[in-house]
Structures are given as structure tokens and as C-alpha cells.
Amino acid sequence: MPQSSSKPIIFLALLLVLAFGGYQLWQNFQWQVENNQSPQRYFTEEEIRPDWLEQRAQEQIEQAKSYQTFHDFSFSDQLPASGITFQHYCNPDGAKDHKPVHYDHGNGLCIADVDGDGRTDIYLVSQVGAGGLWRNLGDGKFADITPGSGLEITAERTSVSASFGDIDNDGDPDLYVSTIRDGNFLFENDGTGKFKDISVDAKVDYHGHSSGITFVDYNKDGLLDIFVTNVGIYTNGEKTSFDLNGQTYDYYVGFKDGFAGHMKPERSESSIFYENLGDNQFKEVSKQLGIDDIGWTGDANIIDANDDGYPDLYITNMQGHDQYYENDKGKGFIDKGRELFPKTSWGAMSVVAFDFDNNGFQDIYVTDMHSDMGANSALGINMEKAKVPTKAPENYLMTNGMSIFGNSFFRKDGTNQYTEVSDTINAENYWPWGLSSGDLNADGFTDVFIASSMNYPFRYAVNSVLLNENGQRFVDSEFVLGVEPRRGGEFAKPWFELDCSGADKEHRHCVGQEGKRTIYGALGSRSSALFDLDEDGDLDIVTNEFNGAPMVLISNLSDKVSSLSFLKVQLQGSQSNRDGLGAKVIVEAAGQTYTRIHDGKSGYLAQSSYPLYFGLNGAEKVDKVAVRWPSGQEQIIDSPTIINGLLLIEEPQS
Amino acid sequence: MWRFLYILLLLSLLSLSSCDHWAKVDVYELPSPYTIEVKGEEYEWHIRYPGRDGQLHTDDDVSTQQHIHLPENTKVNITINSSDYLYFLELPDFRQIGMAVPEMEHFIEITTKTAGEFKIRGDQMCGYTHESLYGILTVESPRRFHRWLAQQH
Numbered sequence: 081m082p083q084s085s086s087k088p089i090i091f092l093a094l095l096l097v098l099a100f101g102g103y104q105l106w107q108n109f110q111w112q113v114e115n116n117q118s119p120q121r122y123f124t125e126e127e128i129r130p131d132w133l134e135q136r137a138q139e140q141i142e143q144a145k146s147y148q149t150f151h152d153f154s155f156s157d158q159l160p161a162s163g164i165t166f167q168h169y170c171n172p173d174g175a176k177d178h179k180p181v182h183y184d185h186g187n188g189l190c191i192a193d194v195d196g197d198g199r200t201d202i203y204l205v206s207q208v209g210a211g212g213l214w215r216n217l218g219d220g221k222f223a224d225i226t227p228g229s230g231l232e233i234t235a236e237r238t239s240v241s242a243s244f245g246d247i248d249n250d251g252d253p254d255l256y257v258s259t260i261r262d263g264n265f266l267f268e269n270d271g272t273g274k275f276k277d278i279s280v281d282a283k284v285d286y287h288g289h290s291s292g293i294t295f296v297d298y299n300k301d302g303l304l305d306i307f308v309t310n311v312g313i314y315t316n317g318e319k320t321s322f323d324l325n326g327q328t329y330d331y332y333v334g335f336k337d338g339f340a341g342h343m344k345p346e347r348s349e350s351s352i353f354y355e356n357l358g359d360n361q362f363k364e365v366s367k368q369l370g371i372d373d374i375g376w377t378g379d380a381n382i383i384d385a386n387d388d389g390y391p392d393l394y395i396t397n398m399q400g401h402d403q404y405y406e407n408d409k410g411k412g413f414i415d416k417g418r419e420l421f422p423k424t425s426w427g428a429m430s431v432v433a434f435d436f437d438n439n440g441f442q443d444i445y446v447t448d449m450h451s452d453m454g455a456n457s458a459l460g461i462n463m464e465k466a467k468v469p470t471k472a473p474e475n476y477l478m479t480n481g482m483s484i485f486g487n488s489f490f491r492k493d494g495t496n497q498y499t500e501v502s503d504t505i506n507a508e509n510y511w512p513w514g515l516s517s518g519d520l521n522a523d524g525f526t527d528v529f530i531a532s533s534m535n536y537p538f539r540y541a542v543n544s545v546l547l548n549e550n551g552q553r554f555v556d557s558e559f560v561l562g563v564e565p566r567r568g569g570e571f572a573k574p575w576f577e578l579d580c581s582g583a584d585k586e587h588r589h590c591v592g593q594e595g596k597r598t599i600y601g602a603l604g605s606r607s608s609a610l611f612d613l614d615e616d617g618d619l620d621i622v623t624n625e626f627n628g629a630p631m632v633l634i635s636n637l638s639d640k641v642s643s644l645s646f647l648k649v650q651l652q653g654s655q656s657n658r659d660g661l662g663a664k665v666i667v668e669a670a671g672q673t674y675t676r677i678h679d680g681k682s683g684y685l686a687q688s689s690y691p692l693y694f695g696l697n698g699a700e701k702v703d704k705v706a707v708r709w710p711s712g713q714e715q716i717i718d719s720p721t722i723i724n725g726l727l728l729i730e731e732p733q734s
Numbered sequence: 735m736w737r738f739l740y741i742l743l744l745l746s747l748l749s750l751s752s753c754d755h756w757a758k759v760d761v762y763e764l765p766s767p768y769t770i771e772v773k774g775e776e777y778e779w780h781i782r783y784p785g786r787d788g789q790l791h792t793d794d795d796v797s798t799q800q801h802i803h804l805p806e807n808t809k810v811n812i813t814i815n816s817s818d819y820l821y822f823l824e825l826p827d828f829r830q831i832g833m834a835v836p837e838m839e840h841f842i843e844i845t846t847k848t849a850g851e852f853k854i855r856g857d858q859m860c861g862y863t864h865e866s867l868y869g870i871l872t873v874e875s876p877r878r879f880h881r882w883l884a885q886q887h
Contacts, residue, residue, distance in 0.1 A: 178861070180859060336836070340833075340838070343838060344837070453860040475840055537861075
């Protein structure tokens with residue numbers, strides 16, 4: 081029995097013991113709280129629902145009251161009315177067996193008049209199954225002419241992108257389709273929209289991990305050469321099969337560490353330059369021309385930084401430095417990447433050149449997807465317009481600290497002189513893929529649509545429309561113009577089904593679950609083309625989505641603006657390549673000068689050989705059109721009688 | 735009442751004394767830097783410590799998951815790799831981030847100072863966010879560290 085004098089000691093000792101124990105418990109509790117904050121999940125429709133969308137829409141609409149550029153018009157997704165029923169499908173690496181690998185970069189589209197009826201048709205690429213060729217019937221209607229077109233065989237391979245180009249100068253667009261490992265396709269068009277596979281005979285059936293295609297006449301011999309970008313080896317060579325819509329398809333399984341490919345030299349895959357020898361014969365001349373692109377390249381574009389009239393190449397790298405090759409007067413290419421562009425977007429996808437401020441120089445806009453991915457989906461909604469505070473170490477980045485972690489915009493200040501101004505002009509956006517440029521409001525300044533967002537297992541993000549405010553800055557306009565929210569307010573769709581009591585019980589989404597389970601994924605675009613789809617005088621937008629149906633965004637600008645004025649310019653080369661790719665066109669109207677380079681590109685994985693579209697800001701007539709053809713010929717058309725229509729310009733024979 | 739408190743105190747002291755806190759601990763000198771391995775696998779961190787031989791990947795290695803233990807005032811070389819995906823290993827209190835890449839070894843170096851508990855943050859590059867990649871780094875006295883290490887065998 082303790083004595084009363086020892087009671088305080090016992091009490092104190094007990095208090096100390098309890099305090100020590102309590103402190104340990106509190107420490108443990110604190111750690112549990114900090115480390116068990118459940119990360120946001122995006123597997124059900126409710127989890128994906130973007131509750132921030134409405135607020136952002138209201139903020140943008142409010143902000144637009146101060147915009148100094150015309151924005152009183154809108155787009156509406158007329159997919160159902162268009163008759164297009166194309167559906168893009170992804171393989172299981174983008175769904176049930178999801179891996180962080182380049183399959184989720186999705187696919188492109190391209191447009192051209194494939195049958196010579198004067199209307200622009202669309203070819204949409206699917207990762208799984210055949211691409212879809214859609215004939216423009218006029219008035220915004222389309223018909224599926226894939227069956228019997230010869231393009232059905234694309235279903236046998238995993239496709240990536242496609243580009244039209246008239247390789248034999250016979251007046252119809254031929255088609256190159258890039259694929260994964262089983263050989264790229266080159267199809268010759270017979271002029272009626274029927275295609276013949278000439279890949280093997282033409283010697284362009286490369287088997288690898290190809291991506292964007294660029295047609296370019298590098299030596300001005302009048303024949304379109306082909307630059308095929310290759311990403312790098314991101315599949316392991318093992319083929320597996322799966323069923324979709326009653327058909328069995330196979331694909332090469334992606335590496336689980338696909339995005340470390342640039343750290344592993346054995347996985348690099350050089351991009352390929354094919355010289356067109358004529359008679360539909362090509363020869364690989366990459367090394368011979370001095371092109372040694374072993375970056376993780378998704379696309380490229382022709383740029384003329386030194387203004388010598390020869391097309392140079394800007395080559396994007398989605399995991400490192402972009403490259404720039406100056407064309408040495410058609411004799412070869414000289415690597416001037418770090419000299420002209422010491423810092424580039426680390427995770428570049430699209431590269432598009434246009435004259436942002438109508439000063440006659442072609443500026444360069446590069447979208448950067450992979451930097452945004454490095455920050456993972458946790459990057460806050462309100463951080464989307466900021467450059468990414470990347471946490472990747474230099475041994476992963478491998479660019480000596482010379483990277484931009486977000487979109488870049490290189491303003492051209494003179495021959496071979498560029499200044500990066502992306503943040504000054506509001507060129508940043510989030511999760512961007514393909515960037516298409518065009519004068520959406522026909523005010524004479526080039527605007528952009530950026531196909532954006534990821535899908536399963538990430539959150540929803542918006543596509544971006546950036547209207548050009550008088551060559552001073554871009555203003556956010558996707559909500560103002562009705563591009564967001566999407567048709568019917570859609571933001572997600574069922575992505576795949578699981579049988580948690582059966583075959584899929586080991587799947588990660590089946591932990592603690594029984595029975596059938598539907599996993600949802602966010603909607604997201606990959607590529608786009610801008611053209612006057614319904615021939616009413618304004619630019620419309622067609623997208624290709626990842627694992628979804630395209631958007632056919634029809635503009636009502638022509639209904640809203642009675643004084644709408646524009647000029648479409650269709651080029652037809654003779655000494656130059658028939659498409660006139662590489663030509664520079666200058667239009668003068670009402671004291672303004674508008675310059676376009678006909679590069680045929682439409683951002684990441686997309687291509688367009690559409691007539692060049694010049695918005696003329698209400699001008700009543702065109703004063704002059706000047707063309708510098710790839711051949712070097714200068715052609716001037718004074719006071720053309722056409723406005724608000726199509727001007728066909730044929731290159732003189734000599 | 736006091737009888738109850740007295741019994742409670744005795745039991746508490748008994749509990750403390752019965753744990754190996756007072757047990758003999760073999761505290762030996764660690765190589766400098768002290769090298770451990772952190773491997774990402776199936777969205778978890780697997781940690782490997784050298785045993786008495788000071789060498790990794792020998793029979794006396796100690797393996798744990800998620801929770802890193804280190805002695806205080808020690809220069810530590812953390813070898814990072816992965817057996818499947820790409821992961822970020824982040825030790826924010828030490829301002830260090832490393833990449834775990836299959837078939838490659840990367841390193842981060844830290845110097846532990848005072849004892850305490852610090853966060854481990856982990857991300858799968860371009861994929862799911864996994865709470866299982868969050869963990870804790872305990873820095874403790876050499877005596878406690880060696881006792882903990884011995885207990886893992």
C-alpha cells in the first residue's frame with residue numbers, strides 16, 4: 081500500500097508515461113492524416129465530372145467583355161447532322177491494361193479533295209480498325225466511302241497518323257499512313273478516291289514506331305519528298321490479341337516504362353527522310369542529307385528561318401530538345417537546333433508556323449504535352465495557364481537545364497532571330513496535343529484551336545480556342561465560342577467493362593468489388609483540321625478524339641457577320657510540286673498585308689491541303705496576291721476580281 | 735484509486751523494460767556513404783539495406799516496404815530503380831527527387847542530421863496516383879537504427 085507522501089511521485093510518473101505514449105500516438109495520427117489523403121480518382125462518371133467547368137465558363141464569358149477581337153459568333157458540334165459515324169478505338173494499353181506509353185497519343189486526321197469534285201473530304205485514323213474516308217457531299221453532309229476505297233487494309237495494322245500529298249503530280253492527293261511495327265502505307269489515288277497500296281514498291285514501308293508525316297520538296301525538283309517522324313521503340317515486340325465489336329485485332333504490347341525511352345539509346349529510332357525519285361519511287365536519304373534525328377519525335381514542320389526560300393525542318397521532341405535543320409540550298413541539312421532555339425519545350429508535340437502579328441514573319445508555336453504530364457493530373461485547375469513546376473531531375477530531362485516546361489511561342493524578329501514570348505501573349509494551355517491555326521473570326525489575324533486533354537485514368541480538361549487579339553496576345557475563348565462544354569455537356573464515357581467476379585477479378589479496379597463494373601474515362605481530343613467544311617465562308621473545325629467519336633464544330637460566323645470577307649487561295653504548281661507545298665502567299669487588302677506559308681500541316685498528326693484561307697477583316701476587295709512558288713518563281717496577281725470565294729492560282733510554266 | 739494508479743504505473747514500467755529498448759545492441763560502424771536501395775515495384779517502394787558486410791545484394795541484406803529507416807548524422811547514398819514503371823521518389827524535407835527507371839540505376843544523396851520522421855512522396859510518371867507510393871523516412875539514433883536493423887533479420 082503506497083504511503084500518502086509517495087502519491088505525487090506516482091502521479092507524476094504516471095503522467096510522464098501517459099504523456100510519452102500520447103505523444104507517440106499523436107505523431108502516428110499526424111502521419112496517417114498527412115499520408116492518407118486520398119488522391120483524386122477518375123474512374124466513375126461522378127469522379128470525372130468537372131464541377132469547375134461552369135465557373136470557368138462564367139469567368140471566361142465575363143472576361144470576354146473586354147476582348148478587343150471579334151467573338152460574337154459560335155461553334156456547334158454538328159456530328160449527328162454531318163452523317164459521320166466514325167469512331168476511334170484504342171487498344172487495351174489505353175484502357176483495361178493501361179500503361180503510360182505512347183499509344184495514348186492517339187491519332188490524326190487529314191483532309192483533301194480525294195475525288196476531284198471540288199469539295200474537301202476527310203480521312204480519320206483509328207488506332208484499332210480501319211481509318212475512315214468520308215466524302216463531303218456539301219452542306220455539311222458526309223458519306224462513308226471507306227468500303228471499296230482500298231483503305232480498308234489499314235485495319236490490319238495499328239495506325240497513327242495520315243497525310244495527303246500529290247506524290248506523282250497527277251492532280252489527286254495520295255495518302256501516307258504511319259503505323260506501328262507492321263509497315264507504313266503509301267496509297268496512290270486513282271483520282272476517284274480509290275487507293276492502291278504501293279508501299280513496298282515505293283520503298284517507304286518502314287516498320288517501326290512512326291508518327292507524323294510531312295510532305296516537303298526540299299530540293300525544288302518539283303517532287304514531294306516525305307519526312308516520316310519516328311518516336312522511338314515503345315513496344316516490346318510481343319503481339320497480343322483482343323476482341324472488339326466481334327472482330328479480333330492484335331497489337332504490340334507497350335513497355336511499362338515507355339516514357340523513359342529517351343534515356344535508353346537502344347530504344348531510339350531515327351526519323352526518315354525519303355527523297356522522291358519520280359515514278360513513285362523513293363529512296364531513304366536521311367543520313368546522306370545530314371539528318372540524324374534520334375529524338376522522341378512525334379511530328380515536324382517546314383519553316384524558313386533564314387528566308388532563303390528553301391524549306392527548313394523544325395522537328396519536335398516529346399522527351400527532350402527539339403531539333404532544327406537548316407536546308408543548305410537543297411543539298412542537305414545543317415543542324416542548327418541549339419543555335420537558333422537554345423531552349424525548347426521539353427515535351428513538344430505540335431509545331432505550327434504562322435504570322436501572328438502580320439509583320440510578314442512566320443512565328444513558331446509549339447505545344448508541350450509531356451511537361452504537363454510530368455506534373456501528373458494533380459496539377460491544379462487554376463495552374464493550367466502556368467508553366468509546369470517540373471520536379472523531374474536532370475538525369476531524366478537530359479537537356480542541361482535548357483528546357484521550357486510548357487508551350488513555347490517563338491516570335492520571329494528577323495532572319496534567324498526568334499524570341500520566346502509564350503507567357504507574354506498567353507500561349508499556354510493544358511494537356512495540349514494538336515494545334516491548328518486559321519483565322520476563325522476572319523479579322524485578318526490567325527487564331528488557334530488546340531486539341532487537348534487526356535482520357536482514362538485522368539481528369540477532364542478542355543480543348544482550347546485562342547483568338548488572336550490584333551497580333552498582341554491570345555485570349556481564351558473556348559467557352560465564349562461554344563466549343564466548351566462539349567455537345568450535350570458530355571465529359572466522360574464508359575471506357576471498359578470488368579467482370580469482377582470472373583475473368584477480371586485480379587484487375588486493380590476489382591479490389592473489393594464483385595459482379596460487373598463499368599470504368600469511365602474522360603473525353604479528350606488529339607488532332608484537328610480547320611477548313612470551310614460547309615462552304616459558307618468561315619472556318620469550321622473537325623477533331624479526332626481518343627477512343628471516341630470526332631467533333632464536327634460548325635461555325636456560324638458567316639451568319640453573324642454580314643460584312644464577312646475572305647479569300648481562299650488554291651495553288652496549282654507546274655514547275656513546283658502540284659500541291660504548291662512550300663509556297664508563300666501574300667494577300668493585300670484594305671491597306672493590310674497577310675502572309676501565309678502553304679505547309680499543308682495542321683498540327684500534331686494532322687495534315688491539310690485545303691485552300692489557304694485569308695480573313696480580310698471586312699475588306700471589300702483584294703488589291704493584290706503575290707505567290708513565291710517553291711520553284712523560286714514570283715507571281716503577282718493585281719486586283720483579282722474574286723473576293724469571298726476561291727482563287728485558283730496556277731504557276732506559270734516558266 | 736491510488737492502488738489502481740500504482741498498478742498501472744508498474745505495468746507501464748514493466749512494459750517499457752520488457753521491450754528491447756534496454757537490450758544489448760550491436761552498434762557497428764557503417765560505411766560512408768551508407769548505401770541503401772529503393773526500388774519501385776507494383777506501385778510500392780521496396781527498400782533494401784546492407785547487412786553487417788556493408789554490401790547490398792548479399793545474404794544478410796534487410797528488406798522492408800514503404801518505410802525507410804536511417805541513422806542520424808549519416809551521409810546516405812540512395813540507389814533508385816524500378817522493376818516496372820517510372821516513378822518519382824521525392825524526399826521533400828531533404829529537397830531531393832530521384833527517378834526510378836527499370837534497368838537503370840539513379841542515385842540521390844542525403845545527409846541525415848537530427849532524429850525525426852520525414853515524408854516520402856511518390857508518383858508514377860504519367861499514370862495513376864498511388865497512395866501506396868507515399869511513405870515515411872525515420873531518422874533515429876545509431877543505437878535505435880541498429881536495433882531496428884537487427885530486428886529485421
